[in-house]
Amino acid sequence: MLYTIRNILKTPRKSIAALLGxxxxxxxxxxxxxxKRHNERLLGEIRERTTVTVRVxxxxxxxxxxxxxxxxxxxxxxxxxxxxxxxxxxxxxxxYQAPDxxxxxxxxLDADRLLPGRDSCEFTGGKYLxxxxxxxxxxxxxxLDEDAALPFGLESDESAAVISKNIAELxxxxxxxxxxxGNGYPPLAVKALCEDKNMIYVPIRLLESLRYTGGNKVxxxxxxxxxxxxxxKIELKNPDDAQNFIRKTQREGLFDGKxxxxxxxxxxxKIETARMKMLIMIINVLVTGVLTAGGIVLCGIxxxxxxxxxxxxxxxxxxxxxSGKIISLNLLEMLILSLVGITCGIISAAIACVMLGYGFxxxxxxxxxxxxxIILCGxxxxxxxxxxxxxxxxx
Amino acid sequence: MSAILQVNNVRYDYKTAQIVxxxxxxxxxxxxLGKFYTxxxxxxxxKSTLLSLMSAINRxxxxxxxxxxxSILSLNSDDYRRxxxxxxxxxxxLFPQLSALENVMLPMEFAGxxxxxxxxxxxxxxxxxxxxxxxxxxxxxxQLSGGEQQRVAVARALSLxxxxxxGDEPTGNxxxxxxxxxxxxxxxxxxxxxxxxxxxxxxxxxxxxSDVRYAMxxxxxxx
Numbered sequence: 001m002l003y004t005i006r007n008i009l010k011t012p013r014k015s016i017a018a019l020l021g022x023x024x025x026x027x028x029x030x031x032x033x034x035x036k037r038h039n040e041r042l043l044g045e046i047r048e049r050t051t052v053t054v055r056v057x058x059x060x061x062x063x064x065x066x067x068x069x070x071x072x073x074x075x076x077x078x079x080x081x082x083x084x085x086x087x088x089x090x091x092x093x094x095x096y097q098a099p100d101x102x103x104x105x106x107x108x109l110d111a112d113r114l115l116p117g118r119d120s121c122e123f124t125g126g127k128y129l130x131x132x133x134x135x136x137x138x139x140x141x142x143x144l145d146e147d148a149a150l151p152f153g154l155e156s157d158e159s160a161a162v163i164s165k166n167i168a169e170l171x172x173x174x175x176x177x178x179x180x181x182g183n184g185y186p187p188l189a190v191k192a193l194c195e196d197k198n199m200i201y202v203p204i205r206l207l208e209s210l211r212y213t214g215g216n217k218v219x220x221x222x223x224x225x226x227x228x229x230x231x232x233k234i235e236l237k238n239p240d241d242a243q244n245f246i247r248k249t250q251r252e253g254l255f256d257g258k259x260x261x262x263x264x265x266x267x268x269x270k271i272e273t274a275r276m277k278m279l280i281m282i283i284n285v286l287v288t289g290v291l292t293a294g295g296i297v298l299c300g301i302x303x304x305x306x307x308x309x310x311x312x313x314x315x316x317x318x319x320x321x322x323s324g325k326i327i328s329l330n331l332l333e334m335l336i337l338s339l340v341g342i343t344c345g346i347i348s349a350a351i352a353c354v355m356l357g358y359g360f361x362x363x364x365x366x367x368x369x370x371x372x373x374i375i376l377c378g379x380x381x382x383x384x385x386x387x388x389x390x391x392x393x394x395x
Numbered sequence: 396m397s398a399i400l401q402v403n404n405v406r407y408d409y410k411t412a413q414i415v416x417x418x419x420x421x422x423x424x425x426x427x428l429g430k431f432y433t434x435x436x437x438x439x440x441x442k443s444t445l446l447s448l449m450s451a452i453n454r455x456x457x458x459x460x461x462x463x464x465x466s467i468l469s470l471n472s473d474d475y476r477r478x479x480x481x482x483x484x485x486x487x488x489l490f491p492q493l494s495a496l497e498n499v500m501l502p503m504e505f506a507g508x509x510x511x512x513x514x515x516x517x518x519x520x521x522x523x524x525x526x527x528x529x530x531x532x533x534x535x536x537x538q539l540s541g542g543e544q545q546r547v548a549v550a551r552a553l554s555l556x557x558x559x560x561x562g563d564e565p566t567g568n569x570x571x572x573x574x575x576x577x578x579x580x581x582x583x584x585x586x587x588x589x590x591x592x593x594x595x596x597x598x599x600x601x602x603x604x605s606d607v608r609y610a611m612x613x614x615x616x617x618x
Binding site for chain 2: 002003006007010011312314316317318320321322323325
């Protein structure tokens with residue numbers, strides 16, 4: 001110990017070089033981490049007082065969906081519930097548009113296999129994935145535009161169908177003809193042609209009856225579709241999650257962007273926190289950079305320091321001091337330098353932080369940084385000393 | 396008197412990628428306490444290698460070296476060197492950051508002499524014995540002349556009171572006056588303190604001052 005302390009004190013240049021290297025790295029990292037922590041605390045406070053709501057609203061369906069529900073697509077309760085189960089969600093609520101009034105089955109069919117009457121009527125999903133939809137309606141609701149629905153004449157006739165003009169032209173079908181969809185469907189009489197492309201409208205009763213004929217022909221339950229709603233508000237736990245939540249719901253197939261707007265009222269929050277987040281990001285980059293570059297520089301300093309001790313190590317070896325003892329002396333020296341450097345770095349960072357009003361506490365990150373530096377220095381000293389001792393014993 | 400150090404048919408080669416140099420070829424020799432030995436020879440004759448084998452810095456490829464009847468190969472080389480040998484080198488090998496006194500005290504510190512007063516007293520005595528006073532004791536090696544540095548090195552070699560002193564060209568960096576001083580100190584150690592001094596040297600003055608002279612030639616010892 002005496003030898004080590006004497007060595008440190010009597011070779012001030014070498015010792016100060018190592019000390020300063022460690023001090024500087026610790027200072028930058030501790031200062032950066034404290035500023036980051038300060039900003040994160042402020043951000044947390046802003047988060048606490050900020051409530052961000054994601055609102056789901058229906059797009060107009062007039063151009064794409066025809067008039068069957070007043071150009072409105074129902075927001076499915078099942079989807080709202082599914083979204084409500086995401087971790088990000090605090091609460092959700094919605095207003096019923098027309099409780100228990102609109103009842104619809106939506107079935108996609110494959111047009112290529114549908115019209116020739118072959119065994120082709122497979123239901124592939126309740127969403128609008130395919131190119132042809134069969135849509136049935138029952139119970140004209142107050143929301144339903146009677147003028148739009150009645151001309152189809154589907155309420156009374158279970159075997160009626162209205163098909164798109166383009167399908168009719170493609171297959172040479174005209175009003176009054178009978179078409180066979182196969183797969184359990186009875187022959188359907190074409191009552192009218194509609195302008196909507198790739199559509200076949202059939203009565204809801206027909207679809208309901210098919211549901212119970214075995215086979216998974218209708219893939220959404222009647223109940224799920226039995227209530228439509230609008231103005232869905234989903235309150236999130238963390239305002240930072242808003243955009244991710246929107247993407248996630250769309251990725252999961254809820255609230256298809258084709259049919260719904262999803263908007264989060266997080267713009268004020270974003271503006272308020274943008275600078276803080278930027279600063280945190282810069283500090284993260286800075287600390288990572290300092291740790292990477294500093295680690296390399298520190299290794300260099302320690303190797304240089306150990307090499308400066310090569311002459312001393314050689315003398316000690318010639319005096320009959322064991323290699324283990326010599327290495328432990330070097331380790332002790334570096335440990336002392338590291339501890340002094342780390343302590344000075346932390347103290348100077350603490351002073352700077354307090355003076356600038358950021359506050360300072362010894363966090364786990366700072367302890368990990370200190371431990372990392374000690375381990376790095378120790379390992380490098382150990383390896384360098386071992387190599388020097390192995391090489392340097394020739395007289 | 397029985398030999399303190401016996402070298403029995405020792406061989407040592409240096410190997411590089413393509414060349415094998417036979418530095419020491421079957422050397423057998425004995426060294427006794429109370430005698431001053433010199434080993435001379437041209438550069439590359441193997442004399443320094445023989446010294447490094449005797450000081451257990453290198454291990455012989457063949458043969459054995461006995462210290463006080465015990466093979467040094469069975470001992471820990473560091474322990475053997477620390478406890479039994481004092482080694483003096485041409486380039487002194489002093490710690491530049493320590494004073495002359497601290498340099499002499501250092502081996503005692505590592506050997507476990509706990510009391511600083513005790514270490515200091517012995518170090519001062521040794522420095523005094525080699526002709527260095529209190530003024531010199533406080534100086535660092537770079538503040539001393541070559542001769543004074545070598546005297547510090549001799550004092551340090553004696554700090555743990557070894558029976559055998561090995562010298563590798565101890566006067567090689569000194570002028571004739573300082574060389575004479577060092578030779579006188581070594582002779583004093585042999586004849587007044589009964590130590591065995593083995594010096595590898597080119598110097599004719601050193602050889603003439605010795606009791607037994609050996610020469611090395613092509614790795615072999617000749618009288």
